[in-house]
Amino acid sequence: MSKAVLDAGPLIHLSELGALDVLGDFEVLYIPPVVWEEVIHHQPDAAIHADLSLERVEAPIVDSKLATFAKMFSLDPGELQSLAVMADYPDALFLTDDSAARLVAEEFGYKVHGTLGLLVRAVRKGHRSPKEILAVLRDLQKKSSLHIRSSLLSDVIRKLEEEWQSR
Amino acid sequence: MAEFSTTVKLPVQLAKMAEEYVQEGWSIDMNSLIVEALRRYMETHQAQILERFIEEDVEWGLNGDE
Numbered sequence: 653m654s655k656a657v658l659d660a661g662p663l664i665h666l667s668e669l670g671a672l673d674v675l676g677d678f679e680v681l682y683i684p685p686v687v688w689e690e691v692i693h694h695q696p697d698a699a700i701h702a703d704l705s706l707e708r709v710e711a712p713i714v715d716s717k718l719a720t721f722a723k724m725f726s727l728d729p730g731e732l733q734s735l736a737v738m739a740d741y742p743d744a745l746f747l748t749d750d751s752a753a754r755l756v757a758e759e760f761g762y763k764v765h766g767t768l769g770l771l772v773r774a775v776r777k778g779h780r781s782p783k784e785i786l787a788v789l790r791d792l793q794k795k796s797s798l799h800i801r802s803s804l805l806s807d808v809i810r811k812l813e814e815e816w817q818s819r
Numbered sequence: 820m821a822e823f824s825t826t827v828k829l830p831v832q833l834a835k836m837a838e839e840y841v842q843e844g845w846s847i848d849m850n851s852l853i854v855e856a857l858r859r860y861m862e863t864h865q866a867q868i869l870e871r872f873i874e875e876d877v878e879w880g881l882n883g884d885e
Binding site: 654724725726745751752754755765766768769770771772773774775776800801804808811812815 | 856859860863866868869870872873875876877879880881882883885
């Protein structure tokens with residue numbers, strides 16, 4: 653069981669893929685106001701998923717260092733708020749699919765992962781079978797707005813097939 | 820330096836903000852501002868950065884210890 657702070661990307665992408673359940677074992681998923689609005693707008697089903705421990709938090713205070721990074725990396729308001737929430741929960745996992753937000757999170761020393769990692773983790777945690785996750789990954793470009801270069805995704809699928817076959 | 824010319828449509832609000840930015844003297848002109856914004860985007864979305872993130876996600880997914 654663990655805690656995480658959500659940016660909108662993973663919620664939206666996992667919802668598109670019918671895989672929100674991979675977030676089901678997190679003790680709490682903190683979600684700031686702008687991210688909540690973004691999810692409600694793009695993927696309302698994700699926001700009302702009954703099995704997720706979503707906890708809406710108030711708009712956090714953004715310190716000057718983060719505000720500067722946000723400008724340098726052109727973070728959107730949701731990314732900025734979720735990173736500001738991370739300041740209150742530095743041991744939490746930061747979940748984002750945005751590379752700029754991820755770079756800033758690294759700069760602050762936060763643990764950060766995205767949709768792809770969550771899908772693979774679901775096998776390790778025993779929530780999904782390798783076969784199910786491989787099927788999700790094969791449909792990823794067709795069903796979701798998560799952008800991964802086709803050849804890279806194929807490499808990932810091949811690596812996972814080998815890895816899971818050998819276990 | 821060879822240059823390429825194209826036309827882009829900006830959301831009105833974003834264009835207003837960009838114009839204000841130029842008027843305040845933070846950038847020489849709109850063209851320079853857009854070139855700099857695009858360059859920064861390309862810097863943070865380089866293929867090798869995205870690939871590293873994907874590799875880290877797969878490794879964490881397979882072998883993470885949390």
